[in-house]
Amino acid sequence: EAGVTQFPSHSVIEKGQTVTLRCDPISGHDNLYWYRRVMGKEIKFLLHFVKESKQDESGMPNNRFLAERTGGTYSTLKVQPAELEDSGVYFCASSQDLRVNEQFFGPGTRLTVL
């Protein structure tokens, strides 16, 4: 069974440009999460989808970030316009059972904003 996949693995863009990150969760997992690790600091929660609905977006830093999960399958995270402080590694995770809530993480997308 395939794990959580993310695309691209690495993105380098200039300040002011737009970038879209994609996450494909494990098949059948209704819960999808986005996290990011900035500047080697702790990994921080961004938001949580249950199917196509946003359950919790309290970690989204500002309105330059837009996450979608149309159809309740894959998700995209768009940053527009990107700023220098957005550089970091963006992780996606999915889980099936909320009672246990073991989240399976993808390899991450390393975003570099120049």
Next chain:
Amino acid sequence: GNSVTQMEGPVTLSEEAFLTINCTYTATGYPSLFWYVQYPGEGLQLLLKATKADDKGSNKGFEATYRKETTSFHLEKGSVQVSDSAVYFCALIKNGWASYDKVIFGPGTSLSVIP
């Protein structure tokens, strides 16, 4: 609020040395505790977990015991290998039994094992 603190790295050890990475947490209620590992070029993997006080999680020779009295979940391994070189994250979910909650991570500890 809820938080996780772990020892600063990087940590460099010789092969077959004993490893301890300290982790302490602050949380209300009864959190579930985790250690995640990120090997070079790979994603985060769950290494081990413990869901209640005095539980011991173990995997691949690593162990950690959920100590509620000291709010700790220290990671240990008796004999490290070069292949254990990675970044280790201590983490918690503050409400592991009810509905969803987000994972709260520590800052990570980078481990390098040299032959």
